[in-house]
Amino acid sequence: MMDILLNAAPRWALLHAPVLLVMVPLFLAPVLALVPSGRIAWLVSVFATAASLFFALILLGQVQASPIGVVSYDIGNWPMPIGIVFRVDALNAMILLLVSAIGVLATIFSWPTVVAEINKQKHPLFYSAFLVCFAGLCGVAITGDAFNLFVFLEISSISTYVLVALGAGRDRRALPAAFNYLIMGTIGASFYIIGIGFLYAATGTLNIADIASQLPSLAGNRSVEAGFAFIVIGLGLKAAMWPLHSWLPNAYSYSPSFVTMFLSATATKVALYALIRFLFTVFRPEFAFEQASFTFILMPLGIAAMISCSFQAVFQTDVRRTLAYSSVAQVGYMILGVSIGSIDGLSAGLFHLLNHAMIKGALFMAVAGVVLTYQGTTIRDFAGLGRSAPWTMTGFAIAALSLIGVPLTAGFQSKLQLGYALFEQGMWWAVALVVFSSFLAVIYMGRILEAIFFQAPINPRKSRKEAPILLLVPLWVLALANIYFGINTEFPLGLARDAAAAAFGLEAFR
Amino acid sequence: MSDETPNDTRDSNGRFVKRAAETAHRLHTPSEEGVHPVAKILFGWTENKRSGTFIFWGVAVLSMVLIVADLGVPRHEYVEIAHATGFYALWGFCSFAFVVLMGWPLARLLRRKEDYYGDPGGPPVDIDPDMPVEPSAEGTYHYEGDED
Amino acid sequence: MTGPLSMLNPGWLLIAVGIVALFLPMRRVRQGLTIAAPIIAIVLLSLADQNINHLSAQAMGIDFIFYRVDSLSFIFGLAFLLAALLNAIYAWHTDDRLQDGMAIAYAGAAVAATFSGDMMSLFVFWELTAVTSVFLILRAGTRAAYFASMRYLAIQVLSGVLLLAGIAYVYHSRGDLSIQAFTSLKEPGAILVFIALGIKAAFPFLHNWLQDSYPKATVVGAVVLSAFTTKLAVYAFARMFPGHDALIWIGAVMTVFPVFFAVIENDLRKVLAYSLNNQVGFMICAIGLGATGVGDALALNGASAHAFCHIIYKGLLFMSMGAVLYRTGTTKASELGGLYKSMPWTTVFCIIGAMSISAFPLFSGFAAKSLTMSAVGHEGYTVVWLMLLFASAGVLEHSGIKIPYFAFFGHDSGKRVKEAPFNMLLAMGLASFICIAVGIPAIVPGLGYEWLYNLLPYREEAMAYNPFTLGHVLTQMQLLVLAIFAFVMLKRLGWYPAEKPGVVLDTDWVYRKAGYGLFTWAGTIWQKAGPAMTAVFFKLTGRAYDRIEDTFSPRGELARGRLGSAMAIWTAILLGLVLLLAFITSS
Structure with missing residues (x-):
């Protein structure tokens, strides 16, 4: 399939795919701000994200075809240490594919919810902000320059604050949520840039590959260690690593449905990608201080996230908050996988990252459908919806089962991989905790499913009212993907394995 | 038989088809008491009061003959002990007696009431629909979980 | 003999006839078929060349041999077919589509298993004998027969599952699935297969499914049952052990x-x-x-x-x-x-x-x-x-x-x-x-x-x-x-x-009485001790629940306090920890 794509694509696309991937949405964003019609803005956004998806696929094909597994693009033909480089290997090719694919689905689904939730005059601006955010996320994933990464991180974050704040039209609490997010996001970004400053002081370069090549000779350098600490905390905050997650539940609960869906499936994932990039490519698990922080910081935090946030999810009355806390718990799984420090652990974490994006995307889409038709997100509002909106709720149920980790779903496969990786290290107790956390997931998703399918509707006038077709199609694409990848794991698992190998710098692994 | 049967039982073709058919019919039709005529021919002798005694002594004599014959018949045996005269006879007799006598203690040990497992069963559904119904000694069964 | 008929495993013919018989309401036609099928099958079998794979296929990297006759399988197959013929005659007075169909399909499954040249096909027909034969017990229609048939099915399927597990092991270690004699009983695959066959052959302590179920089968059913299952196991033992x-x-x-x-x-x-x-x-x-x-x-x-x-x-x-x-x-x-x-x-x-x-x-x-x-x-x-x-x-x-x-x-x-x-x-x-x-x-x-x-x-x-x-x-x-x-x-x-x-x-006492008794006893004990234990349990869990709710619920400890300040403090603490750790480990 990749061959066909590579053969069919025009030459300019092949040559400039890395830069076009980011630049198409980034340059279309200001144009959208000037467009009068929201509908046109929507269509342009669909086009922009689709174009990015196209380029992401090309990049994936090129990376897979490349003998060294890396595609480099020097911006403005400035060579590597001086100029900015876009550097794509199997790891960020996977992330780019994920972000752009979710971007396309999210944009398609967005129109009905945006119409319902956003002030009509603000539609073009909203899409403009979204495209900036999208471009920023892609940029973070694609760039090979540490400072450039900061820039894209800020581009995406600032536009995200705006997007979250736009939820104020529906719920005023979106404003403090956005403000909180702004403060926390800025702290995270500042920490990151401070860490980069330390690394620059030690190595004299900002290029990620260059930093990586110089670090082994700088063993015991205090500024490298300080840089490491700041970068891990900064990116950890962006990735909603427990206990630095508390911006997330509010931001997810009060922002517009579309934004919630998009952010949950991509934003934390991209931050986590950046964290992985620094943990495995720049610093290496062999470094003593990194090994120690894996064992004593990241793993306990990952497990604490799994357990604590699952408990918190159990007690929520709002479906979106339940899902938000569940997201933090799922980030815990990924952090746990990463902190094993082995290729298998990392690939399990990345595999779960992919699957979780599909799961949460589907869940939040279904919730958006409910918000759209019934204007409520508490569990009570969901009562009896299984009968009035069977298609939406079946999609929701499939994703929920996948979140729990029922066999034949994607969620099961990633937990299985995580379990294998843990077993390999002899960490039975961690497997037991993962199972326990899944059990909590049974409770918190079970509560919702029970309300949906077994309780009588609280409002009998809610007769049959499905979400619009624009919403149902992406929802079912994701739901069916959950089942398909739960049965045939070849594609996502292959991506995750390649990505993990690339993160370790093992191109030959492929 | 020929005394009572008139000679004119030939059919028009002069064959004994009719008589044969009658014989076949007679052999096929149970008597008033429900006894099959073939049974009388084949096993009627067992009803004789002395048949038990006759069988007992008959088998006893046959046993003696077989054991005595053992003396004169060359045998090729793989197992050493089997060369002994009358070994098979002794082993057969003892085995049989042991099995049967073990029935007493074993029955006491292992036999339970028919509804021990709560499902005494009954005949399958595909038995003869014309089976003569007789008052069952056991009466009706009560299954676990049945009403009343 | 050549031609497509030579590739037809006689067992398959019987199974096909069994399926047809299931749906054939015309009684005499159906019974005629069930009598004719074994006769045709015997003719086919006697014309078949021995020691040749008549029908084989390859899929998923496994060589399937669907029909292979040799002198050992020939005599077992012939006996099965003769039994099928006699059974069909014996069942002439009945009018039961399900029983006719299942009886002939059961015979067919046994024959097909006998002439299978690989373990996977053997397994498939092995399970088919279990599934078809259970109806012969079930059709007795009594309550006792119902429960016996369920026990029978459970044990037969268990045998199948063990066989499958054994086959998986064998495939893993040997790389192919052709039926060969096991040289040693030490490898787990051989043991699993051995037990699976042992169940069907009614080994001591594994035997009771037989005495439990056969006497509860229908008049015809018991006759049919007596011929196939155990002798198929005997055949498999002769083949493999x-x-x-x-x-x-x-x-x-x-x-x-x-x-x-x-x-x-x-x-x-x-x-x-x-x-x-x-x-x-x-x-x-x-x-x-x-x-x-x-x-x-x-x-x-x-x-x-x-x-x-x-x-x-x-x-x-x-x-x-x-x-x-x-x-x-x-x-x-x-x-x-x-x-x-x-x-x-x-x-x-x-x-x-x-x-x-x-x-x-x-x-x-x-x-x-x-x-x-x-x-x-x-x-x-x-x-x-x-x-x-x-x-x-x-x-x-x-x-x-x-x-x-x-x-x-x-x-x-x-x-x-x-x-x-x-x-x-x-x-x-x-x-x-x-x-x-x-x-x-x-x-x-x-x-x-x-x-x-x-x-x-x-x-x-x-x-x-x-x-x-x-x-x-x-x-x-x-x-x-x-x-x-x-x-x-x-x-x-x-x-x-x-x-x-x-x-x-x-031995069925163990599961029909002791197991059942243990269950009821536990129930009685639970009824008495239950309320007390439940009270203690609820007290404990209630306390734990309160504690958990205090901590995690939206009104709880973790959600309390000004968001921003709490987060900032946490960030600082974590940063300090990571720094400390990095300095300790590298110095």
């Missing part, structure tokens, strides 16, 4: 212990089920001898010949008891007796079956069992040989004397019924004919017992063996006649235990 010493002893124990149960059992069909167990023991024992030396050929020949004859005479005995059940509604010895008066032909056939199974000279059991006995003696297993000899006397007791005596003679129950339907008599007559035909000496060379020996896997060795030596006939007669004398004597002395109604406990 010839010459494993374990089998010698397992087989010897199997011949002995059912004898004691059979003596005190009241239900005559259950007596036959125990007898079946005992007979399979002879075959298993012979297979265990299969590859230890010179006895090799003799023993495997013995197992095959015994299986062939056994299928016929055990079928005959079940048919006669089925006829009794059909006419009187019971097979309980305590309720029967004196039936020879109303069912003389059935009596005759039953006696022929009884004499065959007791191995009287001139009957089939003699020709078959002699091979096994000679092999055991030849290999020097004196104890085993004595056990088998003891079991032979036991067979005479429960199958040779008890069955005909208590059903047809003994105390007259006063039951006056009709003679068995003609089709039953015909089936029994045919079976009796086979029993005698393969038991008599070869007056015409190639007939009599030689006809059977000609079909055995090791033909040369079989033909060199002569069961009718004077010494052999004499010793066999000694054994039997003196055993009969013991019977007559004990009867005269009044020491022979009378038949009383009742169930006899066997």
Whole structure:
């Protein structure tokens, strides 16, 4: 399939795919701000994200075809240490594919919810902000320059604050949520840039590959260690690593449905990608201080996230908050996988990252459908919806089962991989905790499913009212993907394995 | 038989088809008491009061003959002990007696009431629909979980 | 033979006919089909070339061999097909689509499994025998039959699952799935397969599904069941485990212990089920001898010949008891007796079956069992040989004397019924004919017992063996006649235990009573201790719940406090921790 794509694509696309991937949405964003019609803005956004998806696929094909597994693009033909480089290997090719694919689905689904939730005059601006955010996320994933990464991180974050704040039209609490997010996001970004400053002081370069090549000779350098600490905390905050997650539940609960869906499936994932990039490519698990922080910081935090946030999810009355806390718990799984420090652990974490994006995307889409038709997100509002909106709720149920980790779903496969990786290290107790956390997931998703399918509707006038077709199609694409990848794991698992190998710098692994 | 049967039982073709058919019919039709005529021919002798005694002594004599014959018949045996005269006879007799006598203690040990497992069963559904119904000694069964 | 017909596994033909019969409402057409199918299958089989893969395929990297005939599978397949034919005749008086279809499909599955050349196809038909045969029990329609059939199905499927697990192991270690003899019982795959086969062959302690279910099956069902499942397992053992010493002893124990149960059992069909167990023991024992030396050929020949004859005479005995059940509604010895008066032909056939199974000279059991006995003696297993000899006397007791005596003679129950339907008599007559035909000496060379020996896997060795030596006939007669004398004597002395109604406990007690009792006992205890424990439990969990809620709920500890400040503090703390750790570890 990749061959066909590579053969069919025009030459300019092949040559400039890395830069076009980011630049198409980034340059279309200001144009959208000037467009009068929201509908046109929507269509342009669909086009922009689709174009990015196209380029992401090309990049994936090129990376897979490349003998060294890396595609480099020097911006403005400035060579590597001086100029900015876009550097794509199997790891960020996977992330780019994920972000752009979710971007396309999210944009398609967005129109009905945006119409319902956003002030009509603000539609073009909203899409403009979204495209900036999208471009920023892609940029973070694609760039090979540490400072450039900061820039894209800020581009995406600032536009995200705006997007979250736009939820104020529906719920005023979106404003403090956005403000909180702004403060926390800025702290995270500042920490990151401070860490980069330390690394620059030690190595004299900002290029990620260059930093990586110089670090082994700088063993015991205090500024490298300080840089490491700041970068891990900064990116950890962006990735909603427990206990630095508390911006997330509010931001997810009060922002517009579309934004919630998009952010949950991509934003934390991209931050986590950046964290992985620094943990495995720049610093290496062999470094003593990194090994120690894996064992004593990241793993306990990952497990604490799994357990604590699952408990918190159990007690929520709002479906979106339940899902938000569940997201933090799922980030815990990924952090746990990463902190094993082995290729298998990392690939399990990345595999779960992919699957979780599909799961949460589907869940939040279904919730958006409910918000759209019934204007409520508490569990009570969901009562009896299984009968009035069977298609939406079946999609929701499939994703929920996948979140729990029922066999034949994607969620099961990633937990299985995580379990294998843990077993390999002899960490039975961690497997037991993962199972326990899944059990909590049974409770918190079970509560919702029970309300949906077994309780009588609280409002009998809610007769049959499905979400619009624009919403149902992406929802079912994701739901069916959950089942398909739960049965045939070849594609996502292959991506995750390649990505993990690339993160370790093992191109030959492929 | 020929005394009572008139000679004119030939059919028009002069064959004994009719008589044969009658014989076949007679052999096929149970008597008033429900006894099959073939049974009388084949096993009627067992009803004789002395048949038990006759069988007992008959088998006893046959046993003696077989054991005595053992003396004169060359045998090729793989197992050493089997060369002994009358070994098979002794082993057969003892085995049989042991099995049967073990029935007493074993029955006491292992036999339970028919509804021990709560499902005494009954005949399958595909038995003869014309089976003569007789008052069952056991009466009706009560299954676990049945009403009343 | 060539052409597409040569690739048709006769078993598949039977299965196909079974499926058709399931949906064929026209009774006589259906029954005609079920009779014609085994005949056609026998013709197909006898025309098939041996030691050639007639139909094979490759999928998923596994070589499937769907149809392969050799001398071992030939005789088992032939016996299965003959049994299928007799069963179809025996069922002529019934009108039951499900039973007709399942019976022929069950036979077909057994035949198809016999002619499978790879373990995967064997497994598929192995499971098919379980699934089809269960209906023969279920159709009895009684409550007891329902529960027995469920137990039966569970155990049969368990056997299948174990077999599959074993196959998986074997595939993993060997890389292919062709059926080969296992050289060692040490690898887990071999053990799993061994247990799976052992369940179907009703090994001691794994045997009770048989005595539990067969006597509860329908009149026709019990006849059908008696032929296939256990003998398929015997065939599989002969294929995969010839010459494993374990089998010698397992087989010897199997011949002995059912004898004691059979003596005190009241239900005559259950007596036959125990007898079946005992007979399979002879075959298993012979297979265990299969590859230890010179006895090799003799023993495997013995197992095959015994299986062939056994299928016929055990079928005959079940048919006669089925006829009794059909006419009187019971097979309980305590309720029967004196039936020879109303069912003389059935009596005759039953006696022929009884004499065959007791191995009287001139009957089939003699020709078959002699091979096994000679092999055991030849290999020097004196104890085993004595056990088998003891079991032979036991067979005479429960199958040779008890069955005909208590059903047809003994105390007259006063039951006056009709003679068995003609089709039953015909089936029994045919079976009796086979029993005698393969038991008599070869007056015409190639007939009599030689006809059977000609079909055995090791033909040369079989033909060199002569069961009718004077010494052999004499010793066999000694054994039997003196055993009969013991019977007559004990009867005269009044020491022979009378038949009383009742169930006899066997290993099924463990799951039908002890397990059930444990369950009820636990229930009672729970009812008493439950409320107290529940109270304590709720107190504890309630406290834990309160604690958890205090911490995690939206009103709880974790959600309290100003968001921003809490987060900032956490960030600082974590940063400090990471820095500290980094400094400690690198210095």
